Amino acid sequence: MKAGVLKLVVKRLAVAVVTLVIVLFAVFFATSMLPGDTASILLGQAATPEAVAGLREAMHLNDPAILRFLRWLLGLLRGDLGTSYANQMPVAALIGGRFVNTMKLAGITTLISVPLALTLGITAAMLRGSLYDRTVTVLSIGVISVPEFMVATLAVLLFAVYLRWLPALSSVNEAHSLADLVRIYAMPVITLTFVISAQMIRMTRAAVIETLSTPYVEMALLKGASRSRMVLRHALPNALGPIVNAVALSLSYLVGGVIIVETIFNYPGIAKLMVDAVATRDLPLIQSCAMIFCLGYLLLITAADVIAIMSNPRLR
């Protein structure tokens, strides 16, 4: 029976790899369709046609797309992300520090939102139908129903404009003390935490409620177990799989969230780098950033599916 689970997991991982190739392909071709000619953009308006043609040749822009895709893929495998068109720096160097910044933002958000959302989600499910539960439910559906930038806007209004606790813009370079660091990360982290937690609360609550309605939990109730014992000892261990699945899925919303949050707060991460790269038509940079995001997203949803498979007792 264990082999069945292994087979399903391996199958799911294989699907993830195939998906990754399709996604890389899609990203490459979408970026090749960007309007304008890269060589003439690079050389500026004063360039002679000969110079443009020469640069096109040097950059292999005349090769068929499939050849450029394979060359790019081979480069990736060797760890070579290419050279930025805009400032001739290696893409890896441009992304390096930015990537760390984005991971810091995502990491801090995860550390705060996971315990918060699990506590709220599980308690709401335990007190199902109470005023507390309804408040949590209405608030989380409210946050889900509005765009991320609106959560960010409201957070700025509340904390920076009315309360004046925090600055509206982040600048990581100016951090000299712990207090500075808190002030810098606070706004982006608060916004992202709201967005991620709302999803996680809803899914966690649904998962616990589903477990609570099973016959064995009813049995625990009938034999006289207290409500907290019923939830903590009987329901939660079985709801663990779906809950971890919900956490992984919710964290995949970070990918969309950081794009908006980094832009609105001017945070120096890869999402901001990518939005800027779209404006300057910097192909290698867009491709690499898009690839990092797709990879992260794919990793999280694959993890969620694998956890769901492994936690399914019928397959054990």
Place this chain on the structure above:
Amino acid sequence: MRVARVASSRRSFLGHSYNLVGIAASLVILAWTLVAIFAPYIIPHPIGDIVDDDYFGPMRQGLWLGSDYLGRDMLSRVLMGARYTVGISLAAVSIACFSGVVLGMIAAVTGGWLDTCLSRFLDAMNSIPSKLFGLVVVAAVGSSIPVLILTLAVIYIPGAYRFARALAVNINTMDFMTVARVRGESTAYLIGSEILPNIIRPVLADFGLRFVFIVLLLSGLSFLGLGLQPPLADWGALVRENIGGLPFAAPAVIVPSLAIASLTISVNLLIDNLPQKIRDRDA
């Protein structure tokens, strides 16, 4: 898709007392629809006219929602913005749901390699984060209304497909399907007359949820400057162009955000408060 499932498993306890909320929500949706249709006839000032000496003016008589960063009338701009936000989203969600549902039913009825290929391909599409996809495609081919509609539609086809396919696969195992097959009915008849009537209600609820996702994504793209281009402005673009008013808490930046929220929350509440029979995915 996943949100949809959570949403429908959530509310069995609310019962009838909340139907008032459903009615209120449909009124808000109706109001925005009417505004979207009649906006050009009801706006007090032309949207391009500078009517205020001050920028980010407060709410006052004549300029009920204040003025924007150039001193233009905010009420007129929000009313016209409804056209673009509601119109583009509605067009996109119609294309997405129609294609997704038809493909999903065909896949369920025919099965075999067609089903496998479609499912694999659309699952792969689903593994691209939607905002990233929008960002790359809109940047690639430039931003115009048809491009936006198609991009948004393509992003949400896989979800609609998966939802419809899952429903149709269940119906496909029923006896009446076997009977129809034995009668020698065509695939078109099978999906149009046997499957569709049995899944139409949950599909319509899914249509509403997907509409909300599309409004949010469109607003997000416009907010990043990749959606509607000036001089046109949907609600997301209105927030973007007036974001400078945020430190003064100008109505110009708050009102468009509230407009988006009122629409999306209403649609969510309406779907939440539909009678159980309609929203149930295995109805």
